[in-house]
Amino acid sequence: MSKNLKILFLSRIFSEFARAMYPVVLPLFILKLTNSLAISGLFFTCAMLPQMFLMPVIGVWIEKQSKKKVAMFSLLGLLILTALEFLILLLGFRPFIVIGMISALMSLLAVTVELATKVLFTEIVPKNQLEKYNGLKSVWDNIATFGAPMLSTVIYGFFGFKFVALLCAMMYLIASFVLSQMSYQVNSDKEVNDAVGFIGNFKEGLRFVKAHKGVRNFYLLASALNFFVANQEEVIFPGIVIQKYHISSQFFGLLLVIYTLGVILSGVYLAKKSESNSRHFLSKLFIVNSSVMVVMGLLSVVFQGQARFLFFSLFLALEFVIGFITILINVPMTSYFQSVVPVGYQGRVFALLSFISGFSVPLGVTYSGFLASKIGADWAYIMNNVCVILIVLVIFSRSDVNGD
Incomplete structure (x- = not known):
């Protein structure tokens, strides 16, 4: 296994763990905040809409960029958002709309990381070994998503939502730092034509x-x-x-x-x-x-x-x-x-x-x-x-x- 692939796997372990922790306890926190299933459902629908509708735009945009930089700065964005959420809650504020906006941005950045690392994975893995290493990637991803919910619910139960946000911030920091160590040659995507714009490329x-x-x-x-x-x-x-x-x-x-x-x-x-x-x-x-x-x-x-x-x-x-x-x-x-x-x-x-x-x-x-x-x-x-x-x-x- 190449050094770059090891770095990508290690970075994903931390980012996937954080990504799996947050959505497990967020519904519990929102329900406690609103005491209404209807409002909670509306909250999550609104938080998911930007990600759903902007996916095609993100897909075209990513192809023009360094996939490593996109993933790394998106992870830093997730770090900033979760740290901001921790500070807001630590100070005793519970602004429902602000938390909703943070959740929507986090959802958008999380799918950007997923998309960028998926393309980056293709660039650093030989075609005849894609299935082998995709299998290994699924092992680590599922171990992370399996352990994360249990840990997040325990932390939420004993210390509250703000400390789940803090732990997520720390994991995003580690994931971003690990990914920054990758030696990466930017792939020039000739299939993307800057002259025709987003609509033409889409x-x-x-x-x-x-x-x-x-x-x-x-x-x-x-x-x-x-x-x-x-x-x-x-x-x-x-x-x-x-x-x-x-x-x-x-x-x-x-x-x-x-x-x-x-x-x-x-x-x-x-x-x-x-x-x-x-x-x-x-x-x-x-x-x-x-x-x-x-x-x-x-x-x-x-x-x-x-x-x-x-x-x-x-x-x-x-x-x-x-x-x-x-x-x-x-x-x-x-x-x-x-x-x-x-x-x-x-x-x-x-x-x-x-x-x-x-x-x-x-x-x-x-x-x-x-x-x-x-x-x-x-x-x-x-x-x-x-x-x-x-x-x-x-x-x-x-x-x-x-x-x-």
Whole structure:
């Protein structure tokens, strides 16, 4: 592993840990501040809107800049914002609007860091090793996001939100300093034409996606997954595990633990492979993944709320399988984009994908919530994944996406 890659990984460990800590306790703090779920929901919607709508702009802008500098200064921006939040709260002020503005800016800077490091990763990793190191990256990212919520809730419970903000500031400082040690040659992106401006470059990115069937089809697959499957933690699992089987919320947290273990093990497996080609099995992995989810829904239907211990044990085992397969899908998809899309287009391509996800996930949650209220969470889970399987079969039958 090169020195630059080690630096990038180390920087991401600290930044991802901070990024995972903050959103866990912020809802608790806002709810305590407002004592209203409606106002809390409106707060987070407003905080997310700038990030969602500015993603295409950020994608084009990043391609003209040094990815290292963009990531480093964005991390410094996050450091300043979290430190400012700590000072405001330390002085006893609780300005709701100011905290909302800080949260919106932090959300924007966090996705800028994610986008910049994703393109930077492509620039410093050989194409034939993208899948291997993306697998390793997923291991460290998931370890960070797994441990961060537990630590943040403990700190919040004993010391309050301001000390969570302080710890995040310290982690962003370390992440920025570590990244500054990287030896980086600025990549000149010839695909970005300064003469045509943002609109022209954005349209050029859209034309690139339209002209490449493989990229376009993976866009459709990612959107389908985000719409039909990304809602399981918010709607499906609570509906099945808590409402139907009346399993304690403490045990409900085991689902995330087991899923994360599957994800980490899968990432280790990919990282161990010297040169992976999991993309050639993506169609089968998509179908297997959704088939496992269909089985989970059918188990809920068959058990009919009875034999809770046996049902939950089987549910946990299948959730581990889903975590394992999910990384076998996500890592090759990301590696595919990084290997096929020229670096000069990657900012736009990844930003557009995030922009689409920003709409498809909440729409999917709303749709699944409505569907689950009508036919039950288990049947909604079954129907959603049958739709995914049908979409996969249609897309992969039209062209050889695996080999594109």
